[in-house]
Amino acid sequence: MGEPVVALDAMGGDHAPRETVAGAVMACRQMGMRVALVGRPQDVEAELARHGALPPGLEVVAASEVIGMDEEPARAAWRKRDSSIAVGLRLLKEGRAQAFVSAGNTGAVMAAAIMYLGRIRGIERPTLAAVMPVGRPVVLLLDVGANADAKPHYLLQWAQMAAAYMERVWKVERPRVGLLNIGEEEVKGNALAQEAHRLLKGSGLNFVGNVEGKDITRGVADVVVTDGFTGNVVIKTMEGMVELMKDMARQALAGHRRNLLALPLVLPALPFLVAAGAVVAPSVLELLHRTSWREYGAGPLLGVDGLVFVAHGRSDARAIRSALRVAREAARSGMLEALRQLSV
């Protein structure tokens, strides 16, 4: 099999096309990837010009329209047939690309993916998963917003797809599947969780039982499954906590520096203390930053008949590069074929 082509929505994300184009250039130059940059040619080419000679493996595919981050998803997906999202997904459908990555309007990507690619046979509801850099090596949490209301057997299907994904793409053998719940015992939780527990228990998956909110980040399961309402609240709560902690760390360090500067005693050591502050502050902040899963690569949209990845709207070039790498890995892994053959 040749090197797969990954189509990238050049226009999607808060920092597009600057960071998307930069990420694609990095992926081609550093990892020998083949990337199809989909977007408005003049915008994409203006950005490409900043990076010198066109890297081998990079091509530009024209799309005249752009779906904004705040546009109503279903309507925009339906109306803008020549958006970068629509054109990118059609490349997938036509076999001209093997995976698609977008940091754009998540709802529009989901709606357009179902519209252009359809669902895998037997899958009732496609689901969006989030990848969190907290396990061995990551934890996949799903659904994170595609289905606010869920039924127990959706959760079963999602768990099956997520396990196949972790096995193929992240090389985790017999991934441990946990059900997000509010207690460890089988009888805990709401009606949905109790019935999903029963289904998962009899599924043949490596089901490790209920997982509580505090356990997600402890990596006790490789896959954590829940409804799209709860999952979305969880990832956004995590995001809010990271922001809060960053603010607090900044304040603590600022206060610390002020105190020290006020002490004549430490004046001789001042340069060293400033240096120490400069070392501590970024390393703590960097670590806090990393826990924001959405900065980390991209989450797969599982259940549509094609490999689609949603990256965070705030993605920078490095995040885009990781997203492209994961998409290539998925294309190489034969994952889509595996999903098609799940007996769900």
Added chain:
Amino acid sequence: MGEPVVALDAMGGDHAPRETVAGAVMACRQMGMRVALVGRPQDVEAELARHGALPPGLEVVAASEVIGMDEEPARAAWRKRDSSIAVGLRLLKEGRAQAFVSAGNTGAVMAAAIMYLGRIRGIERPTLAAVMPVGRPVVLLLDVGANADAKPHYLLQWAQMAAAYMERVWKVERPRVGLLNIGEEEVKGNALAQEAHRLLKGSGLNFVGNVEGKDITRGVADVVVTDGFTGNVVIKTMEGMVELMKDMARQALAGHRRNLLALPLVLPALPFLVAAGAVVAPSVLELLHRTSWREYGAGPLLGVDGLVFVAHGRSDARAIRSALRVAREAARSGMLEALRQLSV
């Protein structure tokens, strides 16, 4: 009105009776409170002996049984009629205490409270709220686990009680009420959230609309209402994030110190650097620690016909003291009478 008596479950919590007794002693000595310590006399008195003369305002009320942290809640509440929880709640019922605080088995406190105190007339389901030290001055999140399955009008009743609580106990005028949801628009969310949105909008409360997971910690609402499944997942996710961040901060600081020690260049400044590390590390960790809401006082159980507060199982003496203070404030505020007069 005289000084209210707050009954404290001396036997409840991971560090009981040591920390509960110490917290009660602090509350009496430092804040002039009246506290009824409920528990096994020999255990309570052994702890009290460590604190010198019995502080004025402190009395011991005997309860021969203890409900363990891991006991099945409803069964334990039903069977152990002479547990510290049951005896404490009966003090409330009999008017010998005006509020009850426990850091023990949360489910057992809820079950026993409904059993001994009953519900306020018109309230369908009592609800447990969590206090988070992140707003102005705090954010009340509810339900955090009393009702895994909820109906839209439960959320309305909970919001009404929570608003009355914030107004009376935390002196917040026209508390801003938010609905936890997965998007800002009215039509977002699952069926429960959509219908609850409609009810809250027409409620006369100061309803500020939907609040996303990342906004809870930003204090955009004083009260955030959701079902007990989602609320419980949220507080436990926050707890997990705090643990994760603490680990990361520790690792970052440890790594930092190692690097510096390896540099002969900084040897002359070593004492200062170690001092700097010692200052930065605890201040960051302390701040991280504070965000764990459950360490911060106690959450009210709203809707039972009495003032009941649930403190975190890991509460230390200081946390117990804050819980007792909040309980006294609630008793002084006339909050229970206000809840009884809500036209729900």
